[in-house]
Amino acid sequence: MTTFLIILGYIALLLSLGVFSTRLLKRSSGDYFLASRGIGPFMLLMSIFGTTMTAFALVGSTGRSFEKGIGVYGLMASWSGIIHSACFFLIGARVWALGKKHGYVTQLSFFRDRYRSDALVLLLFPLMVGFVIIYILMGVVGSGRIIEALTPEVRAMRHVTTEVVLTETPANLDIPESWQERLRYDPATSTLSLDGSIHPKRRGELYRMNGVPPTPAWRAAIDDLAGRAPTGAIPYWAGMGFISLVVLFYVFFGGMRATAWANTFQTIVFMVMGVIAFLVIMGKLGGPVAATEKLLGSDAAVRATRGGDQIHKLQFLTYCFIPLSVGMFPHLFQHWLTARKASNFKLTVVAHPLCIAITWVPCILVGMWAAAELPATTNPNSVLGIMVARHANDVLSGLIGAGILAAIMSSMDSQFLCLGSLFTNDIVVRYGRAFGLAEITDRSRVILGRAFVLAMVVITYFIGLTQPGGVFPIGVWCFTGFASLFPIAVAAIYWKRSNKWGAMASVVVVAVLWLYFLPDAFGGEFLIAGMMPVTVILAASTVTLIVVTLATPPPERGIVEKFFPDGGARRAVDLSE
Amino acid sequence: MKPLVIVLLIALCVLHHDVWWWDTPRPLVFGFVPIGLAWHAGISVAAGVVWWLAIKFCWPSELAESEDAQAPEAGSKNGEDAR
Numbered sequence: 001m002t003t004f005l006i007i008l009g010y011i012a013l014l015l016s017l018g019v020f021s022t023r024l025l026k027r028s029s030g031d032y033f034l035a036s037r038g039i040g041p042f043m044l045l046m047s048i049f050g051t052t053m054t055a056f057a058l059v060g061s062t063g064r065s066f067e068k069g070i071g072v073y074g075l076m077a078s079w080s081g082i083i084h085s086a087c088f089f090l091i092g093a094r095v096w097a098l099g100k101k102h103g104y105v106t107q108l109s110f111f112r113d114r115y116r117s118d119a120l121v122l123l124l125f126p127l128m129v130g131f132v133i134i135y136i137l138m139g140v141v142g143s144g145r146i147i148e149a150l151t152p153e154v155r156a157m158r159h160v161t162t163e164v165v166l167t168e169t170p171a172n173l174d175i176p177e178s179w180q181e182r183l184r185y186d187p188a189t190s191t192l193s194l195d196g197s198i199h200p201k202r203r204g205e206l207y208r209m210n211g212v213p214p215t216p217a218w219r220a221a222i223d224d225l226a227g228r229a230p231t232g233a234i235p236y237w238a239g240m241g242f243i244s245l246v247v248l249f250y251v252f253f254g255g256m257r258a259t260a261w262a263n264t265f266q267t268i269v270f271m272v273m274g275v276i277a278f279l280v281i282m283g284k285l286g287g288p289v290a291a292t293e294k295l296l297g298s299d300a301a302v303r304a305t306r307g308g309d310q311i312h313k314l315q316f317l318t319y320c321f322i323p324l325s326v327g328m329f330p331h332l333f334q335h336w337l338t339a340r341k342a343s344n345f346k347l348t349v350v351a352h353p354l355c356i357a358i359t360w361v362p363c364i365l366v367g368m369w370a371a372a373e374l375p376a377t378t379n380p381n382s383v384l385g386i387m388v389a390r391h392a393n394d395v396l397s398g399l400i401g402a403g404i405l406a407a408i409m410s411s412m413d414s415q416f417l418c419l420g421s422l423f424t425n426d427i428v429v430r431y432g433r434a435f436g437l438a439e440i441t442d443r444s445r446v447i448l449g450r451a452f453v454l455a456m457v458v459i460t461y462f463i464g465l466t467q468p469g470g471v472f473p474i475g476v477w478c479f480t481g482f483a484s485l486f487p488i489a490v491a492a493i494y495w496k497r498s499n500k501w502g503a504m505a506s507v508v509v510v511a512v513l514w515l516y517f518l519p520d521a522f523g524g525e526f527l528i529a530g531m532m533p534v535t536v537i538l539a540a541s542t543v544t545l546i547v548v549t550l551a552t553p554p555p556e557r558g559i560v561e562k563f564f565p566d567g568g569a570r571r572a573v574d575l576s577e
Numbered sequence: 578m579k580p581l582v583i584v585l586l587i588a589l590c591v592l593h594h595d596v597w598w599w600d601t602p603r604p605l606v607f608g609f610v611p612i613g614l615a616w617h618a619g620i621s622v623a624a625g626v627v628w629w630l631a632i633k634f635c636w637p638s639e640l641a642e643s644e645d646a647q648a649p650e651a652g653s654k655n656g657e658d659a660r
């Protein structure tokens with residue numbers, strides 16, 4: 001119960017922060033969407049870092065290290081340290097300067113102006129909204145599962161009996177005495193029946209009742225039983241809804257200002273909690289040296305390397321393209337525009353790789369050590385929770401639970417706000433006249449933005465109810481889509497000759513290939529010739545951009561003069577001749 | 578200095594692909610961090626240093642100039658006036 005109360009206390013604190021920042025909100029869309037472009041260096045760092053780090057930074061990194069070994073750090077963290085900062089330096093700061101000069105609020109308004117194309121925006125809008133919804137889905141699903149796992153166990157609904165018919169006779173079934181009152185197996189009918197509810201954290205005990213490791217048939221039967229029985233905790237659907245409402249609350253009432261404040265607070269919380277969890281677990285394992293030696297003396301020693309079949313070398317190399325996605329995240333684009341001045345980016349560029357190391361190294365070590373502690377059949381997403389539950393008290397479990405939710409919410413808030421911005425600024429304001437919305441007041445923009453966000457969150461919530469597969473494949477495929485669009489951002493800023501035809505063709509190629517590979521991507525780890533699929537889609541999008549651009553007329557002189565004032569116009573005209 | 582920063586960034590990307598420590602956990606840095614993990618933690622720290630050199634010596638001068646420019650009201654133009 002203590003764990004749950006601490007999480008509730010944390011959420012109350014977050015809501016208070018939302019209410020407090022509301023008082024600072026100036027009633028204008030410029031303040032609501034961009035915090036009046038007044039964010040300083042530290043808040044910019046925290047809000048950008050918090051936005052790029054999802055639940056994966058704590059839960060996923062520990063679980064993947066347990067499953068795939070230490071190479072997960074090189075795969076995701078150290079590549080991100082190099083590539084993310086490159087994007088902030090080469091794209092972010094320049095976008096900020098253009099945004100300040102021309103008054104952009106969203107990524108799409110920048111692309112519309114740079115490429116002078118409504119068609120490009122109408123192509124990009126559904127794609128961007130779709131990708132962001134998938135990104136939000138990661139957070140919504142993750143928060144539902146975490147709340148379910150962290151809430152105290154309740155033995156409820158004893159009158160309900162759930163039954164499952166086994167397809168394979170359990171050879172080693174041994175139901176412990178503590179379970180015999182509720183769980184029965186009838187050999188005559190091959191039926192396993194359970195009275196009352198079952199907490200998700202008990203699933204592991206059921207797996208082990210028929211020997212370790214469990215057979216696939218037994219595992220499937222337990223998953224079926226636990227999936228249909230009442231849940232002795234706050235249900236997944238309620239946890240998802242609760243966290244979505246909390247984030248909606250402070251985004252609706254405080255806009256970007258509240259989002260930036262909440263991000264700063266939550267980023268500090270999840271970084272500190274990750275380090276505390278590491279120190280406590282390390283101490284309980286007898287110190288770091290003993291924990292590593294225990295691993296190296298176990299069957300799971302390979303987790304301290306990248307050897308075996310854990311990570312392929314080409315996969316390790318081509319993962320570098322995934323972090324390019326930050327260059328196209330529309331919510332991050334909006335954060336860039338909030339900076340008070342370009343030099344505020346300097347701290348973010350330098351400190352981002354270090355913040356990644358502070359957050360990821362402890363989690364990777366805990367995941368690696370857990371391989372010598374837990375059975376290989378343990379659900380990777382539960383590894384951090386189990387290690388904390390085993391080695392920490394309820395207070396610490398609550399604080400770490402709050403840290404995990406902080407990591408999730410610090411990304412969701414920016415995504416919610418960004419959806420509202422894209423809809424109002426790029427669709428309603430632009431095309432409203434065609435639907436009888438002649439004059440849209442500043443206040444109406446904010447209200448319409450909120451209504452659109454609410455609609456999208458409801459859609460995401462219902463998708464979440466279908467319990468889509470693992471959070472990891474969802475995330476990687478979402479990032480693949482964003483990263484594959486990266487060439488149009490680079491071309492917009494650095495290639496004077498780039499035009500709307502090339503950009504549109506590139507977007508179409510990305511959309512087609514992304515949808516084509518979608519079923520494979522959600523089916524588990526998916527590589528093309530040993531490479532991350534982003535390599536293929538990014539290459540296709542880049543080649544298309546270049547070929548179509550060169551095969552079509554150059555951009556108008558006015559565009560080149562506006563975006564490349566240092567003599568670029570002359571060069572663009574020369575190219576056309 | 579700019580060419581040096583570019584060379585260092587390329588070097589970071591090359592050093593990232595440390596196939597030479599692919600299959601071994603040893604030596605253990607500080608007695609408990611497998612060399613493969615320590616190497617990549619070092620890459621993160623080195624990235625921070627190289628990016629510090631980049632902002633110190635390669636920060637675009639036009640960005641400093643743009644800080645002095647007056648910003649239009651957010652969303653008021655979106656470039657439409659330039660058409």
